[in-house]
Amino acid sequence: MTDEHLLAGLEQLMTSAGHGPLSLTVDRELTAGANRRTIRLIITPAGLDGGPYAAIAQLVERDDAREGTTRSVLDEAAVVSAARANGVPAVEVLAAGRLPAATPPPIEVLVTREVAGETIPRRVLRSVGAVEDGGRKLTRSCGRALARLHAIDPAAVSLAHEPLPVFTVARYLDHLTERLDDLPDPHPTFRFAINRLAHDLPSDPPKRSLIHGDFRNGNLIVDAADLAAALDWELVHIGDPMEDLAWICLRTWRFGSDSREVGGFGRLDDLRRAYADSGGRWRQDAFEWWTMARTAWWGIGLAAQAVAFVEGRSNSLVHAASGRRVVELEYDLLGLLAARVG
Amino acid sequence: MIDRPDAHRLLLAVAEALTDEVVPVLSASASASAPVQVADPEAAAARYTARIAANLCRIVAREAELWPQAEAATVADLRGLLGRDGGSLEELSRALDDELRTGAGDLDPGSVHRVLSAAAGRRLAIARPSYGDDLGGGHRS
Incomplete structure (x- = not known):
């Protein structure tokens, strides 16, 4: 054109x-x-x-x-x-x-x-670090934003093309297993994690919600140390609200700022409180389950990127490097599992 | 008949050249005309690539140094866990994966966790040595 x-x-x-x-x-x-x-x-x-x-x-x-x-x-x-x-x-x-x-x-x-602001994670961390309350305002806004998103009745959103995928916890576990089975090399850490996830399956939420699917530092436009807009809605689906809350807290999205659990800029307590104050229902067992499940998912995803490179479907250096990042997610996952295996 | 610098030293030299000479030039053009919104996106992408390339060189250099011992230790751990006398790392990893998948072998989860954590620690020492420390002495087996 x-x-x-x-x-x-x-x-x-x-x-x-x-x-x-x-x-x-x-x-x-x-x-x-x-x-x-x-x-x-x-x-x-x-x-x-x-x-x-x-x-x-x-x-x-x-x-x-x-x-x-x-x-x-x-x-x-x-x-x-x-x-x-x-x-x-x-x-x-x-x-x-x-x-x-x-x-x-x-x-x-x-x-x-166009929305003004910063999206590059390390710049976001620098910009919120520069103001007095650090990332507190941004953290609360994230909690509020997710509570408002999760309050939407998915049935009320009419889509022209195809219905949104639905993920119960059991179905998500099947999805993880399928993704792992698609990889040519064995990854016993992810297999071990999947066994544990199957053993500790939480109950599904009382009602299903609209889930952003990629709400994390890097997909947020941050302006004046506050949330201006959430981006990248391509992975939106229907499922468990705790999936979104776990994802923004994954260690991999803290970009080295590990003492702040929420995106490297905020405290988990502030996120939890803001989410609850805006009507969201926090389920701790599900939050922990999704933290492990999403860590495994991202590790498997990085391994899949490396496979695409090795098999010649991608010539991206980023995908090549992903293969050597898998172990980071394994390490995080084993840390999360440590308390569960005694 | 020995050529110097050796592979390890050469890789570190490449990493250093990328980090100290290439990245700063690209950084300058990537953000020359702040505000960020009108920075040169191609320079920013090239800078990102150069950083990854430098990091991969460092990984390969560490691998040459650390992997032989790391592999031997993990192979020994896996043989102990699975009760086998032989088998390569790949064979043993597949055997462990199969046992975990089918539930055969009735492995003790605590022992599996210890072996996997030790192996991850050794791989991390090559892929990203600072990662384990980032948690401020978090878990380590």
Whole structure:
């Protein structure tokens, strides 16, 4: 698709979403992947509708033949909008739809208003360290944001393409086992952990919630030491709220700032209290179970990245290096398991 | 007929050159025009790659030094745990994985945990020696 077609398509999409008349230019390309591009746009409303503003457009080639392998950005837009409507700091969706492309594959686009702030984890840690209460405000905002997200009735979010996957604890354990069995090399630490997880299975939550799936330092826009927006909703699903709370506390997302359990910037007590104060129900046994399960999942995920490199499906140095990070997650997991094996 | 520097020393030299010479130049262009939003994303990506490359060189250098002993110790532990007289690390790892998966062998979880923790500690000494200390003397078997 030429830039000219792209701009015309985006303008049409924005206009039909009620933001027109306007003119728009591509400021620059932020990321470019095989079938996904992210670009920064400058949008200038015509007439007296205020000054120009920046927006981010995600463009995804949508191969209908491979339905189910990538989440439709239209579905992502529906979830993000529902979250935002319920008070979760999330990006504002300006428009979402298919570009009227002349040639297949069709391109889906999600346009959101640019949110100012920092996302790079170590910079986030530095920026909150610079203010008086450290990461406390950010921690509380994370607890509140997750409580508001988890309060949404998943049935009330209507999706255009496919239903969200549902993970009970038992089903998540099956998923972990399948992922482990897919790896060519043996990983007895993860096998050992899975046995323990099966032994200590907690009860499922009284009601299922919308789960972000990747709510952690690195996917949060942080501005003025507070949460401006949660990003990266691609892994959203239905399941146990404790999954999200465990994930943001994983040691791997503390980026060396280990004494602060929450993303390397906050205390677990502050997160727990903020979550409960906003109506969330904290289940400690499930939190601990998900901490182990998610640590195992990420370790298995890193091992899978290394396999992709070894088998020639990826030539990324990051994926090669992932193979040597697996042991970090094993070490964390064995630490979590220590108290359970006596 | 001995060529110097040896592999270990060469890898450390490469790591040092990447860290001290390449990364700072890329850092300068990655954030030259702060605010961050208009920094050069290609320089930032190249800096990230250079850091990973330097780290991998250090891992390989440590592996050459530490792995022979680490492997022998883990093999001995696994043979003891599984009650075997022989077997390579890969065979023994697979045997342990199979026993854990099928529940055969009726292994004592505490013993399995000790063997796995010791092995992880040895691998971590190669992959990321500071990691165990980061917890402020956390668990160590």
